[in-house]
Amino acid sequence: MSLPRIAVDAMGGDEGVRVMVEGAALARRRHDRFKFLLVGDEARIKQALENHPNLRGASEILHAPDTVSGEEKPTQALRRAKTTSMGMAINAVKQGHAGAAVSAGNTGALMAMAKLALRTMPGIDRPALSGLLPTLGDNDLVMLDLGANTDCDARNLVQFAIMGAAYARIVSNLQAPRVRLLNIGTEESKGTDTLRDAANQLKALADDLAMSFDGFTEADKLSRGDFDVVVTDGFSGNIALKSMEGAARFVADLLRRSFSSSLRSKFGFLISRPATELLKHHLDPNNHNGAVFLGLNGIVVKSHGSASAVGVANAVAVTARLLEENLTERIQADLARLGAEAIRSNGRGKSAAMNGENAA
DSSP: OOOOOEEEETTOSSSTHHHHHHHHHHHHHHOTTOOEEEEEOHHHHHHHHTTOHHHHTTEEEEEOSBOOOTTOOHHHHHHTTTTBHHHHHHHHHHTTSOSEEEEOSOHHHHHHHHHHHHOBOTTOSSOEEEEEEOOSSSSOEEEEOSSSOSSOOHHHHHHHHHHHHHHHHHHSOOSSOEEEEEOSOSSTTOSOHHHHHHHHHHHHHGGGTTOEEEEEEOGGGTTSOSOSEEEOOHHHHHHHHHHHHHHHHHHHHHHHHHHTSSHHHHHHHHHHHHHHHHHHHHHOGGGGOOEEEETBSSEEEEOOTTOOHHHHHHHHHHHHHHHHTTHHHHHHHHHHHHOGGGSOOOOOOOOGGGGTTTOO
16 A cells, blocks of 8 residues: 655755665665655756666656755745745645655754644644654654753653653553653753642643653663653754763764774774674764654754755654654644643744754
């Protein structure tokens, strides 16, 4: 059974058309039920498709005369949404011509365009950017927000937790994901009033949802695999994510330097190569690529700008699974089960990130 078409912003990312088309082709080879709407420069997309006949028959091209640059401000990109590959891919979802959209382009612009075109679902104030992080446990860690909202109140964090749990139930096949709030300590007295308020609300709501909540966690526990979803504001989340990515690169570079320092170390590398290859695979962000904007009336997935074709294929696979498992409907069902009054408002955040200006 084929899925609804996935709209791919073929012009996004560091290398644009070549990698995006190659990634879609790789995804198509793995799953022949995938269909695509490739959005961008028609001539360049047709040229790229010559190397991927398996994709050519499963795709339609939608010509877009313009692109969004990586440095462009979201407010500027919004004015050209009707002519850019990113804006037209998102609009295809809005119009029902595609079931979801994937882009490796400017995150802030993607956030702003998606929110304006698709709007947030009832019961959600702000969409959140959620990604998968590698852990020592059996499952990847669902983390949100990763940069869409730099300032959040307790209501926002509770909504993020509800959405993150629904996401984890799909991507990790979990019945009751373990949810935690990111904090500077695990004690109930630690952190801001906002965090403590959100924790109290989640304790009261957890019994009505398919999740377990046991308070706070610290950033050094994120990779242990002791929980399935971690919730924070976009400011802290983005810093934590980039710190982890930097640490992973540091370890990889340190190992590379150590193994090339002498003849003995080179011999040691040959012996330990299976272990180092496993480490490399585990730390490679391409193997965990595909962050989703949760809370919209439609599915929009952000691929890392520097992703390889393998990374793009993984982002497409994440997108297809969210379509297949009806992510949007699951979140809506959880919100309806609680009722709007169950998540009391505790004030509104002040961030301008609602329009994507601060998305990283």
